[in-house]
Amino acid sequence: MDPIxxxxxxxxxxxxxxxxxxxxxxxxxxxxDGVREIRAALxxxxxxxxxxxxxxxxxxxxxxxxxxxxxxxAVPLVPTMEPVFAKLTFGERAEGMVAVxxxxxxxxxxxxxxxxxxxxxxxxxxxxGNVGAVLRSADGAGLxxxxxxxxxTDLYNPNCIRASLGTVFxxxxxxxxxxxxxxxxxxxxxxxxxxxxxxxxxxxxxxxxGRTAIALGSEATGLSEAWQGEDVIAVRLPMLxxxxxxxxxxxxxxxxxxxxxxxxxxxxxxx
Amino acid sequence: MDPIxxxxxxxxxxxxxxxxxxxxxxxxxxxxDGVREIRAALxxxxxxxxxxxxxxxxxxxxxxxxxxxxxxxAVPLVPTMEPVFAKLTFGERAEGMVAVxxxxxxxxxxxxxxxxxxxxxxxxxxxxGNVGAVLRSADGAGLxxxxxxxxxTDLYNPNCIRASLGTVFxxxxxxxxxxxxxxxxxxxxxxxxxxxxxxxxxxxxxxxxGRTAIALGSEATGLSEAWQGEDVIAVRLPMLxxxxxxxxxxxxxxxxxxxxxxxxxxxxxxx
Numbered sequence: 001m002d003p004i005x006x007x008x009x010x011x012x013x014x015x016x017x018x019x020x021x022x023x024x025x026x027x028x029x030x031x032x033d034g035v036r037e038i039r040a041a042l043x044x045x046x047x048x049x050x051x052x053x054x055x056x057x058x059x060x061x062x063x064x065x066x067x068x069x070x071x072x073x074a075v076p077l078v079p080t081m082e083p084v085f086a087k088l089t090f091g092e093r094a095e096g097m098v099a100v101x102x103x104x105x106x107x108x109x110x111x112x113x114x115x116x117x118x119x120x121x122x123x124x125x126x127x128x129g130n131v132g133a134v135l136r137s138a139d140g141a142g143l144x145x146x147x148x149x150x151x152x153t154d155l156y157n158p159n160c161i162r163a164s165l166g167t168v169f170x171x172x173x174x175x176x177x178x179x180x181x182x183x184x185x186x187x188x189x190x191x192x193x194x195x196x197x198x199x200x201x202x203x204x205x206x207x208x209x210g211r212t213a214i215a216l217g218s219e220a221t222g223l224s225e226a227w228q229g230e231d232v233i234a235v236r237l238p239m240l241x242x243x244x245x246x247x248x249x250x251x252x253x254x255x256x257x258x259x260x261x262x263x264x265x266x267x268x269x270x271x
Numbered sequence: 272m273d274p275i276x277x278x279x280x281x282x283x284x285x286x287x288x289x290x291x292x293x294x295x296x297x298x299x300x301x302x303x304d305g306v307r308e309i310r311a312a313l314x315x316x317x318x319x320x321x322x323x324x325x326x327x328x329x330x331x332x333x334x335x336x337x338x339x340x341x342x343x344x345a346v347p348l349v350p351t352m353e354p355v356f357a358k359l360t361f362g363e364r365a366e367g368m369v370a371v372x373x374x375x376x377x378x379x380x381x382x383x384x385x386x387x388x389x390x391x392x393x394x395x396x397x398x399x400g401n402v403g404a405v406l407r408s409a410d411g412a413g414l415x416x417x418x419x420x421x422x423x424t425d426l427y428n429p430n431c432i433r434a435s436l437g438t439v440f441x442x443x444x445x446x447x448x449x450x451x452x453x454x455x456x457x458x459x460x461x462x463x464x465x466x467x468x469x470x471x472x473x474x475x476x477x478x479x480x481g482r483t484a485i486a487l488g489s490e491a492t493g494l495s496e497a498w499q500g501e502d503v504i505a506v507r508l509p510m511l512x513x514x515x516x517x518x519x520x521x522x523x524x525x526x527x528x529x530x531x532x533x534x535x536x537x538x539x540x541x542x
Contacts, residue, residue, distance in 0.1 A: 140521075240531075242437070247407055247520065250521065250524035
C-alpha cells in the first residue's frame with residue numbers, strides 16, 4: 001500500500017475530526033497518539049479500528065515492535081506521508097503513529113471491583129491534562145478505578161489520553177453524574193475521603209483502609225454539597241505557603257500515596 | 272488617561288514581546304498575567320514597571336482591590352481597550368490585568384536559608400507547566416527554596432508563572448547549572464534525597480529531617496550521574512500499574528508532603 005499523500009483523503013479527514021469532542025461524539029471513535037498510549041490501549045483490549053503511521057518517524061525499537069504487534073493483531077496499518085500525518089498528530093512528541101479506536105463505553109454498573117478497593121472520584125475537573133495526570137497517579141498507586149463525575153472534560157480528549165500516558169485505558173475509568181456516583185457509592189457501602197481546603201482534619205488522620213473512595217473537586221469550586229454525610233470524611237493538606245491550594249493532580253498524588261502507604265503498612269501488620 | 276486603543280502603541284508592542292523568552296532576555300523584564308500572580312509578585316517585592324488593565328474585565332472584588340493597592344504602591348496603571356489587552360494576555364483566565372516587571376535575578380549565593388531547611392532541586396525539567404506545578408506544591412509543603420538546575424525552562428515563562436499561581440515569586444527560586452548546584456549542596460552539608468525510578472529504597476525509608484534537598488529529574492531522562500555520592504540517597508515511589516513513572520510534579524508533591532509529615536511528626540515528638 002502506497003502512503004496516503006492527499007490531505008483530502010476521506011479516511012484522513014474523518015480521523016482528523018476526532019481531535020474535537022464533537023467528532024468523537026458523532027463517530028463514537030477516539031484518536032490515540034503515541035507509542036506508549038497505543039500500546040496501553042492494545043493491552044487493555046480497546047478496539048483499534050486502524051493505525052496511521054509515518055514510516056520515517058517510526059525509528060525507535062518501541063515503535064517498530066508496536067507496528068509488528070499491531071500487524072499480528074490484525075489491526076489495519078495505514079502508511080501516510082508526513083504532511084498527512086501532521087494533520088492527525090498533536091502535542092510535542094512525534095512518534096509516528098496515531099490510532100483510531102472505538103470509544104470505550106464504560107459505566108458505573110460495569111465496574112467490577114475487589115471488596116476492599118481503593119478508588120478515586122473527580123468532580124467537575126475541567127482541564128484534560130489534570131484528569132490525565134490524576135489517572136497516571138491512580139495507576140501508579142494501584143487504584144482500582146477512577147470515576148469522573150459531572151466531568152468538564154471528556155476522558156478521551158487527546159490531551160487527557162496523553163497526560164495519562166495511556167493509563168486511561170488500563171485503569172478502569174468511567175463517567176457519571178454526581179448524583180449517580182453518590183448513589184452508587186452509598187449503595188456499595190464505600191467510605192468517602194473528600195479533599196476540601198477548609199476541612200477540619202489533616203489528610204493523615206483519615207482511615208483509607210478497606211473500601212475507600214477519594215473524592216476531589218475542581219480547583220475553582222471544590223467539591224459540591226453532594227459530598228457530605230455520614231459516609232464522608234473531609235480532609236485537607238497542610239498549606240504552609242502563600243497559595244491556598246495545590247493543583248488537583250498534586251493533591252490527588254499525595255492522597256493516593258498516603259492511602260497506599262497506610263494500606264500497605266496495615267497489610268504488613270496483619271501478616 | 273484614555274485607554275490605549277492602538278495595537279501599534281510602543282509600550283504595548285514592547286510588553287507583547289515579553290511573551291517570548293528572547294524578548295525577556297533582551298529587555299530583562301517579564302510579563303505577569305492574572306490577579307493572584309500580580310498580587311504574589313507585589314507581596315514578594317518584585318519590581319513592577321507598569322500594569323496594563325482592561326476596565327471591563329476587572330469585575331471581581333480581588334481585581335478592584337489589587338488596582339487600588341497597585342495605585343497605592345505608585346505602580347503606573349495603563350488602561351487599554353480590549354483588543355489591545357488581548358494582545359498581552361494569554362491562557363484561559365482573563366482577569367483584566369497584565370503586569371510588566373523587572374526580571375528577578377536570583378543566584379544560589381543569594382539564598383539565605385534556615386539551618387534545617389527543606390529545599391528542592393529540579394534538573395532538566397522542560398515543561399513550564401510542570402516547573403510551575405512543582406513550585407506550587409513546594410509552597411504548599413513549606414519548602415524554603417527551589418533550585419532549577421540545567422533548566423530546560425525559564426522560571427519566568429508565562430506558563431510557569433501561571434501554573435505556579437505566582438508562588439514562583441514568593442518561594443525563593445533560582446537557576447543554576449547542575450555542577451554549581453552539586454558544589455553548593457556539598458559545601459553546605461546538605462543531605463540529598465534523589466528520586467529515581469530504579470532506586471533501591473522506597474521513598475518512605477528516607478530521612479527527610481534536618482538540612483535536606485529533594486532532587487527530581489526530567490521524565491524523559493531522570494537525574495544525571497551527578498546525583499550520586501555519599502551525600503545522596505536514591506528513592507523510588509511504588510509503581511503498581513502499567514506506567515513506569517509519575518508526572519514529575521506528582522512525584523514532587525508526594526515527596527514534599529512525605530518529608531513535611533516526617534519533619535512535623537519529629538517536631539511533635541521532640542516537644
